[in-house]
Amino acid sequence: MTDQRERLATYRAKRDFAATPEPAGSEATAGSGRFVVQRHRASRLHYDLRLEVDGVLASWAVPRGPTLDPKARQMAVHVEDHPVEYFDFEGVIPRGEYGGGDVIVWDWGSWQPSGTDDPATAIERGELHFDLQGEKLAGRFVLVRREEGRPGKEQWLLLHKNDDHARPGWDPEDHPRSVKSGRTNDEVAAAPDTLWRSDLPPGEAAVRLGREPRSWDPPTPDELAALDTIGRAGRWEVQGLEVKVTNLDKVLFPARDGESPVTKRDFIRYHAQIAPFLLPYLFDRPVNLHRYPDGVGRPGFWHKEVPTHAPEWLTQWRNEEAGPGETECYAVVDSMAALVWMANFAAVELNPWTSRPPEVHQPTWALIDIDPGDRTDFAEILVLARLYRAALEHLGVAAAPKVTGKRGVQIWVPVADGYTFADTREWVEKVSRAIGRTVPELVSWEWHKDRRDGLARLDYTQNAINKTLVAPFSARPAAGAPVSVPLRWDELDDPGLRPDRWTVRTVVDRVQRDGDPLAPLIGRAQRLPML
Numbered sequence: 177m178t179d180q181r182e183r184l185a186t187y188r189a190k191r192d193f194a195a196t197p198e199p200a201g202s203e204a205t206a207g208s209g210r211f212v213v214q215r216h217r218a219s220r221l222h223y224d225l226r227l228e229v230d231g232v233l234a235s236w237a238v239p240r241g242p243t244l245d246p247k248a249r250q251m252a253v254h255v256e257d258h259p260v261e262y263f264d265f266e267g268v269i270p271r272g273e274y275g276g277g278d279v280i281v282w283d284w285g286s287w288q289p290s291g292t293d294d295p296a297t298a299i300e301r302g303e304l305h306f307d308l309q310g311e312k313l314a315g316r317f318v319l320v321r322r323e324e325g326r327p328g329k330e331q332w333l334l335l336h337k338n339d340d341h342a343r344p345g346w347d348p349e350d351h352p353r354s355v356k357s358g359r360t361n362d363e364v365a366a367a368p369d370t371l372w373r374s375d376l377p378p379g380e381a382a383v384r385l386g387r388e389p390r391s392w393d394p395p396t397p398d399e400l401a402a403l404d405t406i407g408r409a410g411r412w413e414v415q416g417l418e419v420k421v422t423n424l425d426k427v428l429f430p431a432r433d434g435e436s437p438v439t440k441r442d443f444i445r446y447h448a449q450i451a452p453f454l455l456p457y458l459f460d461r462p463v464n465l466h467r468y469p470d471g472v473g474r475p476g477f478w479h480k481e482v483p484t485h486a487p488e489w490l491t492q493w494r495n496e497e498a499g500p501g502e503t504e505c506y507a508v509v510d511s512m513a514a515l516v517w518m519a520n521f522a523a524v525e526l527n528p529w530t531s532r533p534p535e536v537h538q539p540t541w542a543l544i545d546i547d548p549g550d551r552t553d554f555a556e557i558l559v560l561a562r563l564y565r566a567a568l569e570h571l572g573v574a575a576a577p578k579v580t581g582k583r584g585v586q587i588w589v590p591v592a593d594g595y596t597f598a599d600t601r602e603w604v605e606k607v608s609r610a611i612g613r614t615v616p617e618l619v620s621w622e623w624h625k626d627r628r629d630g631l632a633r634l635d636y637t638q639n640a641i642n643k644t645l646v647a648p649f650s651a652r653p654a655a656g657a658p659v660s661v662p663l664r665w666d667e668l669d670d671p672g673l674r675p676d677r678w679t680v681r682t683v684v685d686r687v688q689r690d691g692d693p694l695a696p697l698i699g700r701a702q703r704l705p706m707l
Contacts, residue, residue, distance in 0.1 A: 183232050186256040190274040197267050201259020209572035209705055211287040211308060212263050213242060215352070217361050218277035223348065225334070226258060227287055227306070228572070229295050233258040238334055241348035242283075242313055246338035252319060254330040264592065264701040266356055268365060278365040281356035282348070285310030286705040302332075309706045311355045312348075315341025356593060356701060392455050392512060395448040403445060414448060417489055417513035421520050428471050428522065432656030438680060440520065443657065446680035447519040451512040453687050454649040456698055458515075460532050462493050462506035464644050465518065466525035472653035476524065482507050490514055493533050524653050527644035535593075536641060542600035542704065543638045543645055544575075544587035544608065549620065551630025554583065554675060556618050558668055560632060561585045563611045565665050571607075571705050576694040577668065579675040581652035581660040586645055588662075588694060592701035599704075601639035606707040608634035648694055649687075651680055659683045662694035 184201050193200045210228040215221075216237075223241040226233035236252040243250060263284070269276045289295040290305040298304045302321030308314055316337035323331040336342055352360050399414050406412060409422040421444060429438035447454075468476040480503035482492050491508040498504045509515055509526065518526060530541045546560050561577055564587055568575050575589040591600060612619040612634055620628035638645055651657045658676035661683055667673060678686060 183257045184259055187258055190256070192273060196269050196273045198265060198269060199259055199261035201261050209286050209288075210263060210703065211285060211310065212281060213283040213310075213313065214265070214279050215241070215282040215348075215354075215361060216275065216277060216279045217365070218269075218275050223282060224255075225252065226262065227295070228260060228263070229299070231260060233260060233262055234296075234299060236319065236332060236334065242317070242334060242336075243348055244313065244315065244336055244341060244343040244346040246336050246342040247344065248335065250334045252332040252334040254321070254332055264356060266354060266359075266364065278361045280354035280359060280361055280364055282351075283310045283312040283355055284703050285313070286703075290316065312351055315339045392452045394452055395512065400445065400448070403441065403448075412444075412516065414513050414516055415511065417487075417511065419487070419513050419516045419520065421516070426471070428468065428524070429651075429653075429657040430471075430473055430655045432679070435656060435681070438657040440522070443524075443651070443680065444516055444519040446651070446657075446684070447515040448512055449684045450649050450680075450687070451515050453692050453695070454515065454526075454647060455510065455512070456695065457647045457649075458526065458528050459508070459510035461508065461528040461530075462495070462533070462642075463509050463518075463529070463647075464527040464642070465507075465521070465523040466527065466653070467522050468524045468653055469522040472524060472655075476653055479523070481505055487513075487517065490517065495536075497536075524651050526647045526650045528647050529642060529644060530639075531597075531641060537596060538593060539591060539595060539597055539600050539639065540593075540699070542589040542591050542595075542604050544589065544604055545635040545638050545645060546585045546587075547633045547635045548583045549625065549628045549630040549632050552583075552618070552632045556632065557583070557585050557675070558673070559615060560611060560618060560634070561587070561668050563614055564607070565668060567607055567611060571707075573704065574697055574700060574702055576662055576697055577665065578648055578660055578662040578694065579673070579677065580646065581650075581658040581676050581678075582654065583675050585668075585675065586660075588648075588697070589704075590697045590700040590702050592703050595704070597640050601636055603704050603707060604636040604639055608636050648692070649683065652676070657681070661686070662692055664693045 188200060191198060212226050214224045216224050223238045224235055225238055225242060226235045235255045235258050237255050238250050238252045240250050264281060266279055266281045268278050286309050288307050290307055292298045295304060304319045307316055316339050318335050319332050321330055321332045395414060403412055406421060406424060408424055411418050412421050424441040426440045427437040428440050428443050431437045465479045466476050467479045482505045491510050493506050493508050495504055495506065509518060530539045530543060531537065532540060544564060546557055548557055573589060575587050577585050577587045579585055618632055620631035620633055622628045646660045648662050649659055651659050654676065657680040659678050659680060661678045
């Protein structure tokens, strides 16, 4: 098989990545299973059909677009392979650059070859039969080479079989909107970074597509030194904001063997140091707090409403859907000072929503929670986590595990815009049921823990609005202040792995040295394959 660097050489040679927003592409790993069709208005309007094959997107330019009409014979020009990162590209390529013009994600989904287990060889031979499961396209398609032509310019035919999904007269131009953002090409061209909400009045219809990527500086040595000079209480200025800190010498976490207890001062320092790694999971989301103002040796309680004594600079979000007795105003933790304030508030656990205002019914993560039973040991948790690893790899789904800091493992799966919580819950349940059937002796589906006979539960029900899991790098209420830490998949094979291996005293060194394996998945617009 041709090396992927060579397969992307033509794509890269044609583009100046300092000028175009298109992805340069990493050295992709082998994979398959997704397709995308982009509607591209360059010098001429055309549709780009891309099939994920062996870690790249095999691509055809289809001038009249794919159709469900079984009588249509659409010309398709086989062009250079594109990187897998092109899957969700939507925006404007500057005029004067190769392919200059506006691009939308017209359709996407999953695909399977038919009649072969080697689609790359079928493409080389000039005939590929395949099934699409998209939001607009579905059913059996065929690509057949008509003329060899020169590389990157071979002429093929694209047709749809007369199956149950066939629709005579079906015209792609009757379906002009992006499945990613709901925009048309005109709307992308006018404002590449804006979502057009057709259900809102004209003056409110343009909504910015998310926030700009954020990064946060760590605390300076002078700021950390200033914290140590404060007595039992005082005011600490971090990154231009002043935070009132109190009871700094109070023990929040009892000691582990051979260590000293963790005081509130220690915990505040940790929140400041971990801020560049923790804030990306919090900054644009409501947060549920699990507070332990008397230390974790006493019972804690959930706290959601922003208190009246919160500083004026603390970002807040008002839930207009709140009913009687429900929380109306949530904190949004978007600065180091906000994290420090949370630590001083004895918010030991920070649980961010998996959705973001204003689209609070649209999750950005699908969550898999391997919840241990009373008789489940960590070796059994790792068996289950490795089975998920194999299943997600087989499905071509990007995800990352994390230890919880207590006894379990969770897996976070990024998802594209457009899914509901019902969608992610159903998808996670289907994967989890398959895992459970593989090792039924380890798993119970009983809701109540006392009915599980001590077995683990593969909990898919956390995929619901305002149901949350602990944030990456948040502490847990136990001796030594253990932390929930993202892992590389291969760390599941580390014989020294423990769910509470890292604490507020040790995890900062880990992430400063090795980084955060989950961070590259933040905001990834991933479509989940049909199951």
